Amino acid sequence: MAAPVRLQVLILLSLATNVWLEQTCEKGAVHSCNDCIKSGAFCSWCKSVNFTNQGEPDATRCDTKAKLKERGCNDIISPENSKGNTKTRPLMGPTQTTDAVQIFPQEVDLKLRPGLPEKITLTFKRAEGYPVDLYYLMDLSYSMVDDLQRLKTLGKDLVEVLRKITGGNDKARIGFGSFVDKTVLPFTNTNKEKLKNPCPTNEKEKVACQPPFGFKHVLALTNNYQSFNTKVSEQHISGNLDTPEGGMDAIMQAAMCERDIGWGNATRLLVLATDAGFHMAGDGKLAAILEPNDEACHLDQNLYSKSNLLDYPSVGQIARTLQKKNIQPIFAVTSTVKGVYDELSKMIPKSVVGELTKDSSNVVELIKDAYNKLSSKVIVTHDVLPDKVKVTYTSSCPKGNTPGDEGICDDVKLGQEVQFFVEVTAQECMDNVDFYVGPRGFTEKMKVTISTRCECECDDPPSFNDPHCNSEGAIKCGTCKCNPGFTGQKCKCKQGDKNDADLRQQCRGDNSTECGGRGDCVCGECQCHKSPNGNPYYRKYCECVDEGCQMHNNKECSGNGDCKCGTCKCHDGYDGDACHCKKSNEGCRTGGSICHGRGDCQCGNCKCNGGYQPPFCLECQACTLPCQQSANCIECLGFDGGPYAKTCTTNCKHLKYEMVPRLSLNTQTKKCEVRDSQNCWLEFTMEELIGMNNYSVQILQDRRCPEPPPIPAIVAGSVAGVALIGLLILLIIKALLYARDLKEWKKFENEKKKSKWSNADNPLFKEATTTVTNPTFSGE
Structure with a gap:
């Protein structure tokens, strides 16, 4: 047993070490106890009067509890978080006099130290017989003609299923709406005859056909089930040109027109029945519709009045609106488009896709199964958070142990209690702010109110002209609060006296101007002035002022951020140098990636890295594969x-x-x-x-490697090569000598031909004066 015990001790020591390392105090400019408490979650202040040594600044009083104790401080101020439940109705099911209570507690009041998280336990219990509102939204394009006829006969069965879901009482309500598409080209044939009767020519005599429309609200939510059957039986089919339909327009109107639809304090279900895909944001440009969807209700006499004026909503807008209105969509679609809606469901929390038969004969069973899936999976999250508030969730369920932006529990049964642990952190000091936490698809929410503890609670006894403060001040939280006209750590500096060079040097930053010319140097510290606009300069050398930030729409930081030291600090959900862009990755999304993983999404556009080109960082003209x-x-x-x-x-x-x-x-x-x-x-x-x-x-698989060289052949070839080269050299020399001799011989012959014998007479020669003829010479 000794080894396991030793191992447990080591694990505990390791965990303790990790906690110790996490508790750090990274303080900035600290001049008082309040500055210290605001510096970090684990910053504490030592209020012992004689804690600092000669020459040490008061900032040394600020550190973690552990380090202050090591240095001998025995009087430490460190405010802790506190929590109180202000509304705690017990969990119970619905009765005739009261509504169901499915979450506990209903209101929580937190007093938080900035940076120090606090955990709230939220208990959820599914109540049996909880009211259900179901709005049936049907595609009435011509391909749904068989489905409409089948729905007219299934109304009674659908109502019975809703009654069973709510425990057999009349707390289930049902409504009906329909849609086709925008009545403009290229979505709908705008020929006058086709606008009156869009059904195929050979089918006009067989079925009653109504003119096309964007979205039509037919029946508000009601427990008068006969009204549902009557209204559905009165519906007629319609038609349009292209295959995708205007389902996104219809969902937006059904969600936003709460008063017209009649949504109540109940489980809200929206059934979308269709056999086609859907148009979304940007498709309206095909019909010269350029104005984005404004996420507002536009019903006029139960018809969507701005169908041809506003673009289709984006998937992000639909997801945000359904979550805001606590509506859970059920996509009842045919097998041909089920894959499209499966992908859509991944982007819309608390949504289910069910496969319809060709004539929608299984729609009742499909809705029943979808409701069970939705109600058995509990997802707890929050609405819009206040600025500088962070929330994470875990749960008591097996799949919910990892902290995230929402708490998840699967397979929750009726009457089963599950716990969600909500960790709240205030990152800055703030006044009372609140937000709501609760399960998606339910209107019940827990209200969380936050205030922060950023002030020192010293409880000092009355002190006036204390000797520790040069008899010119009182002790406050261990430091001197000087009387008017005096300053310094122990009130020894009288304002107006000339400071020596060392004190003045402490007021200079990188330049030689004291306090940047925006403040006065008093006892080595800058007392900052105000800007011409009335905003105070601050920081050590008065280098900052909260103005001069970028403007957009004639508003500093667009009104969506705070100007801090000349730079916009955007509120959650906004981005850009002037906080003028809503944070959204929709414009940068390609498939499942943002900017193809090669850039950052800024203001809805990809800012690409490494030479890749917008709009989605897919191509890089200057890039080559690194072979x-x-x-x-x-x-x-x-x-x-x-x-x-x-x-x-x-x-x-x-x-x-x-x-x-x-x-x-x-x-x-x-x-x-x-x-x-x-x-x-x-x-x-x-x-x-x-x-x-x-x-x-x-x-x-096969690489091409060179064969080893044949050494004998190389040697033999080398010898033969040397001999051949020698012979060639001798032949070349012989040829050169022969050529030279031949040239000399030809030169000699040419010289010989040029030489001539002379015919000149000898000047000494004299001809004979007497001629003697030989008598015997015959002349031959």
């Missing part, structure tokens, strides 16, 4: 080698890879060929995934 940079990762992932062989998991986690044969290599993506550390060729394809530097990689 060469991925060589080491490809080698270690596919072949367990290379420089990353031992750190492959850490260095290459950005690559999702698979090994494939050559025939399976994806030819639609870019192919890379690089050499690895063994001089082998690696072949792979890379496809960019969502986010920065994330890729899907297909690696070819």
Whole structure:
């Protein structure tokens, strides 16, 4: 048993250490006890008079309890949170005289230390026989003709199911509305004849057809079930051009027109029955409808009067409106569009999708099953929070132990109590503010009122001209509060006296001007003036004033934020330099990602990183796939080698890879060929995934490595090569010599041809003067 006990002790010590580390006091400029208490949740103040040493500022009195005790302080001020339940009606079901009470407590009063969380336990108990309001919203486009005929015969069964849900009493109410689409091109045929009778020509004689319309409220919520049957039986089919319908317009009007629909203090269900998809924000531009949906009721004689003037609402607007009005939608749709509404349901909390048969014959059973799913899943959340208030939730249910923006419990039975733990944190000092917490789909809410404890509660005895304060002040929370005309830590500085250079230097920031020229230096501290607009300068050197922030619509910070030291601090739900944008990711969403994971959504537009281009950071013209940079990762992932062989998991986690044969290599993506550390060729394809530097990689199973060189052949070839080269050199020399000799010979021959014999007479030669003829010479 000793080992387990020792282990438990170590775990407890570890937890205690973690708590100790969390309790820090990161104080800023602290001049008083109040400044200290406002600095952080764990900042405490030592009020012992002689706690500070000579030359130490009063700011050293501010620290955590533990550190102050270590330094010998035995009189510590540290306000704690307090909680009180101001309204506590017991949990009970509905009776003839009172409504059901399903949450406890109903009102809570919190006094919070800024930054210090406080936990509230909210108990929920499903009451049997709780009232139900069901508004049936039906698509009356022509493809729903069989469904309308079937609904006319199922009205009685639907009413009986509602009666059973509420325990057999008359606390179930039912209403009816219908919709088609906007009556403008390209959504509806605007030919005069078609506007009168939009049904197909060959079907006009078979069914009664009414003109198209956007949304029509037919029957307000009532427990007169015969009225429902009568009104439904009076309905006629209609028609339009395109396949998507105006269901989003109809949902918005059914939710916002509370008085017309008759929504009450009950479980609110909205059934949307259709066999088609839906138009949403932006589609109105096809008909030159540019004005966004204003989330308001526009019923005129039970018809949606601004159907052709306002765009369709966005999915975000629908989700926000349904949550605000505590309405739980049930999408009763056919199999052809069920996938579309499954995706829509993921974005709308407390919604259910059910599959209709072709003629809606199963709608009664579908509504019954959907109601059971919705009522058995309890989601607790809050409405709009005050500024600087943070709320997180956990629950006693198995799936609700992780803190989040809402508390969740599944499979909650009738009469079962479940607990939700609501942790509330005030991040700044504030006056009384309140908000409401409760289960979605129920009108019952717990009111939470918050006030903060930002003042020191010192309970000092009366003190005047105390010797500790140079007889010129009183002790307040351990420090001196000086009489008029005196200042300083112990009231030793008389205002008006010349301060020495050291004191004046303490009033200078980065420049040489005392207090920035916006205050007076008194005993080494800046006493700040007010700006021409009357706002006080503040901080150590009077460098800040709460003005000069960016304007929008002639309002500082658009009226949606506070100007702090020249910069807008936006309220929750707003963004931008001038807080002029509502925080929303709808304009940046592509599929399931925001800006494709490569940028930030600012004012509904993607601000892309790394050279990626708006609007959704999908393309990067200057970017290239990192083929060469991925060589080491490809080698270690596919072949367990290379420089990353031992750190492959850490260095290459950005690559999702698979090994494939050559025939399976994806030819639609870019192919890379690089050499690895063994001089082998690696072949792979890379496809960019969502986010920065994330890729899907297909690696070819076989890599091409060079064969080892044949050494004998290389040696033999080298010898033969040397001999051949020598022979070639000799031949070249011989050829050069022969060419030179031939050139000389030709030159000699040319010179020889140019030489001539001379015919000149010898000047010494004399001809004979006597000629003797030989008598015997015959002349031959």
